Amino acid sequence: MQSRLPNTPQAPDTILITGGARRIGLHCAERFVADGYRIIITCRQPRSALPEALEVMLADFSTADGIQRFIDELQDRAPRLRAIIHNASLWLDDSEGASALQQMFMVHMQAPYLINQQCRNLFVPGAAADIIHLGDDVTRKGSARHIGYCATKTGLEGLTRSFAASLAPAVKVNAIAPALIMFNPEDDADYRARALSKSALGIEPGPDVVYQSIRFLMDNPYITGSCLPLNGGRHLK
Ligand SMILES: NC(=O)C1=CN([C@@H]2O[C@H](COP(=O)(O)OP(=O)(O)OC[C@H]3O[C@@H](n4cnc5c(N)ncnc54)[C@H](OP(=O)(O)O)[C@@H]3O)[C@@H](O)[C@H]2O)C=CC1
Numbered sequence: 683m684q685s686r687l688p689n690t691p692q693a694p695d696t697i698l699i700t701g702g703a704r705r706i707g708l709h710c711a712e713r714f715v716a717d718g719y720r721i722i723i724t725c726r727q728p729r730s731a732l733p734e735a736l737e738v739m740l741a742d743f744s745t746a747d748g749i750q751r752f753i754d755e756l757q758d759r760a761p762r763l764r765a766i767i768h769n770a771s772l773w774l775d776d777s778e779g780a781s782a783l784q785q786m787f788m789v790h791m792q793a794p795y796l797i798n799q800q801c802r803n804l805f806v807p808g809a810a811a812d813i814i815h816l817g818d819d820v821t822r823k824g825s826a827r828h829i830g831y832c833a834t835k836t837g838l839e840g841l842t843r844s845f846a847a848s849l850a851p852a853v854k855v856n857a858i859a860p861a862l863i864m865f866n867p868e869d870d871a872d873y874r875a876r877a878l879s880k881s882a883l884g885i886e887p888g889p890d891v892v893y894q895s896i897r898f899l900m901d902n903p904y905i906t907g908s909c910l911p912l913n914g915g916r917h918l919k
């Protein structure tokens with residue numbers, strides 16, 4: 683169960699997870715619900731099979747107007763936020779060139795930037811507060827196959843350090859830099875074998891390692907401006 687702060691009549695109880703209707707985000711949302719939190723997730727289109735416990739906000743961060751509409755609706759809801767998890771992401775290669783880079787800039791950088799800037803008031807003064815950015819281990823050395831993706835995830839890691847400095851001590855801001863967490867259904871056997879071989883531990887760990895990392899950062903009062911590697915030892919190979 684979540685730890686209730688003493689002397690805070692209404693402890694913050696809501697966690698926002700962007701892109702939380704599928705895969706890692708949905709897993710984390712379900713784990714937080716089981717731990718007693720209210721969860722708001724965003725997705726671009728209505729989804730019928732989501733757990734009823736999840737509050738769903740439709741949001742498309744591909745345009746400035748879409749980001750601002752989401753922020754305005756979130757302000758109208760005025761949740762008492764315990765944390766914001768910036769999970770939404772596009773993993774595009776460079777075949778679409780500048781169009782893909784622009785789309786990933788919007789999702790990986792402009793949306794977190796504006797949401798962090800405009801929604802800091804939704805955290806409860808004096809209560810624990812966290813912003814967590816989902817980055818990528820690939821920022822450690824670059825990516826020949828996902829140049830635009832890597833650039834925008836690198837920018838997101840830069841936002842981590844800047845917002846950590848800007849929002850301290852009221853809000854901790856950290857990043858998690860995963861490598862392979864979970865494959866996509868279309869990943870073939872050869873791709874899967876090659877991806878597994880890139881790390882020292884050689885496993886597809888599944889989404890709960892991301893949830894565990896998020897909780898570690900939320901539950902630790904003395905970490906901010908950091909980027910937590912979650913890569914199975916890829917840096918050792
Ligand atoms: N899966 C892995 O192995 C790894 C994942 N990561 C990172 O972890 C996080 C979660 O990964 P994963 O679950 O695979 O992510 P997904 O590829 O499933 O992306 C998460 C969600 O982001 C949402 N999204 C995409 N574009 C937009 C947009 N324009 N506006 C709003 N939302 C958007 C989508 O939700 P919807 O379609 O419902 O709108 C999508 O399901 C990501 O940030 C990813 O980069 C890093 C390394 C490895």
Ligand SMILES: Nc1nc2c(c(=O)[nH]1)N=C([C@H](O)[C@@H](O)CO)CN2
Pocket residue numbers: 770771772773818860861862863864865866877
């Ligand atoms: N938004 C996404 N980002 C990433 C994904 C994904 O499915 N969605 N997947 C990966 C890969 O697992 C990679 O880490 C290993 O091949 C990276 N980012």
